[in-house]
Amino acid sequence: MSSPIYIQIHNEIKKAIEAGRWSVGERIPAERDLSEQFNVSRMTLRQAISTLVEEGILERKVGSGTYVASQKVQEKVSGVTSFTELMEAQGKHPSSKTISYHAGEPSLSEVERLNLEPGELVLRMERIRYADDVPICYETASVPEKLVRNFSKSEVTKSLYKTLEDKAGLKIGKANQTVSAMLASEKVADYLDIKRGEAILRLHQISFLEDGNPFEYVRTQYVGERFEFYLNR
Known part of the structure; x- marks a missing residue:
């Protein structure tokens, strides 16, 4: 392939x-x-x-x-890493719209972030995430295909974390996150119902299982005026 x-x-x-x-x-x-x-x-x-x-x-x-790009100063973000759990914790109803969902050969970036072996495939999905039907972010998530091949598309896209924990018996560990600012592209602006060039927050996250193996590489773009990060020192 x-x-x-x-x-x-x-x-x-x-x-x-x-x-x-x-x-x-x-x-x-x-x-x-x-x-x-x-x-x-x-x-x-x-x-x-x-x-x-x-x-x-x-x-x-x-x-x-x-x-x-120049290297940005990094700040560790502490808190819930699952979008679904984060929205529920704020009393909001989370939902998502899947833009694309397919398995294939990983990019070099995905191989590096997910520690993939030669020949391993990656499941790559693009989603718009909502809180109370308001678009909050555009997300591209990559997951080792072997972890989710036995689950349906709805099980993976609705809440990957719950599926892995409840149905695969895996324990979610820590996540490394970096946040930076960027301008919305025409595509992302259309997805999030904002103007092209509007300021957005970009989150990169690598999520790990309790055993230290990475299971998710996410690139998320948040509407700045609809979302904020809370730093816990």
């Missing part, structure tokens, strides 16, 4: 950055030039770039271009 073209391009650009082809803070070539270089459509190239932006590897600057 071959990876989607945009994942292959994602991997090539990531390798180039790690090899020092472009340094931190340097602008990468325009989408038109890169699409010609990789011999793909602008839409496919833009999908690869958007994935790298969501991962915090690249960052877009309005009216200027796309740059290799």
